[in-house]
Amino acid sequence: MIRSLRSWSLAIALVAALGLVTGCAKKSNEIVIGEYGSLTGTTATFGISSKNGIELYLDNLNAAGGVGGTKVKVIVEDDQSKPEEAATAVNKLVDQDGVIAVLGEVASSRSMAAAPICQQSGVPMISPSSTNPKVTEIGDYIFRVCFIDPFQGQMIAKFTKEKLGFTKAAVFRDIKNDYSVGLANYFTDAYHALGGAIVADEAYSEGDQDFKAQLTVIKSKKPQVLIVPGYYTEVGLIARQAREMGLDVPMVGGDGWVSDKLIEIGQDALNGSYHVNHYWEEDPNPAIQKFVTEYKARYNAKPDGLAALAYDAAGVLTAALDRLRTEDPAAFKALLGPRNDAQKAARAKLRDRIASTKDYPGVTGRITLDAARNAVKPAVFVGIKNGKYEFVATVEP
């Protein structure tokens, strides 16, 4: 009897303590949003760049008074570059932290793992840079501020066939990665339509270390160009091993190559290769240069395309919040309050404001969201020469 009494009182004390903890977490004078990203793991630079971009935007905004006097706070979760961890991270953000909107991810596989949670809970999610079309098809609460892969694949095909003049291409895709498989398929369709031939289509899995077996097969088919729609870690290793095997053709890839680490891994093996980016950092446009200068001063690194998109994703979200504040102050106030039906209704109104984003002046171009909640924007091609990037072309949709 005594023992059961003791365990009961212990349980009550625990519950009380939990109540105290959750009670403290929520302050009613700031808007709390969530962010999840790959701060560690195989695509760590994706998450770090995105985090920096969002942090820079929000700190500037808060220094200037926030959204009409209300500060915006972001809670960041690491998903270790794993889809299952992305789902865990977003569950935590939505259930425990009670965020009113979520920013993330870069990788489509991870956005697709987390998006259903946001959709079911009615929490708007903006992916800065997931390009697979299936991401926003998950539901009407899921948005993105970048172009999508059918467009990107088509642009890579056009660039390879018309600008570089190659008619025989080999595709080397990451079979474990939704983004890579999708992009490889869109490229293949578009390249065939333009009259090009795919002489080899081989696959690897994210995290592989050795690609020589597949590269041997590719080399025997004598392609003029190697299309690698994967992520930078593997791309760097593939480039190295391709050169070691005597496969010296140029490589072309998508925005999965965007990382400072790419050249560090691939080094000389990447010279003469090209990839898609979301913006060009040396663009003379003053808004872009202001962003680049501030970012460099703060993080001592060049902002890559993913940092720029994350900066814009935070911008699109806070612009929608600001419109909600002026158009429907009661709903805006409900966003600051506890998690109840009133807040849910307010989040639905916030969703409508994000959906109606039109001509938002971002550093990655003017952002207008279409009916499928995707941004329609131009793509930039950059080339690698002597270990440095150079601007090649901008392709309008």
Next chain:
Amino acid sequence: MQELFQQLANGIAWGSIYALIALGYTMVYGILRLINFAHGDVYMVGAFAAYYIASATGAGGARASLPMALLVLLGAMLVSALLGMLIEFFAYRPVRRSSRLTALITAIGVSLFLENAGLRLFGADPKFFPQLIPPRRITLAGGVIVTNHQITVVAVSILLMIALTLFIQRTRTGKAMRAVAFNRDAASLMGIPVNRIITITFAIGSALAAAAGVLVGLTNPKIEPLMGIMPGIKAFVAAVLGGIGSIPGAVIGGLVMGVSEYLVVGYVSSTYRDAIAFVILILVLLIRPAGLLGRNVAEKV
């Protein structure tokens, strides 16, 4: 035909790494009848030790040279040998007289501990292994292209395997190891210091795993704390395939694994790269449970 030879050449280079790891499994099994599941993680620690030694001494950059590369290799082997001895002393020695299941579960525990300690200490993001030797392309007869790294891998593996065989066959300690493997209690009655012999076995096995880690870093310059899981499992399959407990068996098993992996990726599909290891394991267990070079020993009940 040229393509087939190219796949075989690459498969042999890759297989030598499995062979080096498999040697550690087989040695420990031969002496303790224990599958040391932490062995793949010792290989990972070896690669990281080399990474940090190379960064600290500049062997990966400005001061890259053959003696420096050798220094890094020996340093990493030393670190892993120490780790192997510590694992044996703290984890396996206390449960040595318990059931084999207890020891097996302890081994899995040590493996998980090393992986997560690695994630904590080294970080989850992959590191890029420094270039100890600048890569160079070499064309062999018939148009087969290999790199100087691959040749180094095969050469170092062969040298280490010869050294190991000589050590076991020609030295007093080697003889003692064979005696302990044959019958631990009888060896102890003959005055052989069993504990010391087991420690030495762990040290040698772990040092070989570290050498494999450094060689992988050389050819495939990406290392991360979970890199030991798959090669660990595949080397285990290699050891079983060759006949666990048999040293030449481990070498043959490793080479077969490496080559079959390349042939599967090259001629079937890369999706089956990891599956082939388990297909081989199942076939061995069904057809020849003692392995290629293993002896069938009837267990007394």
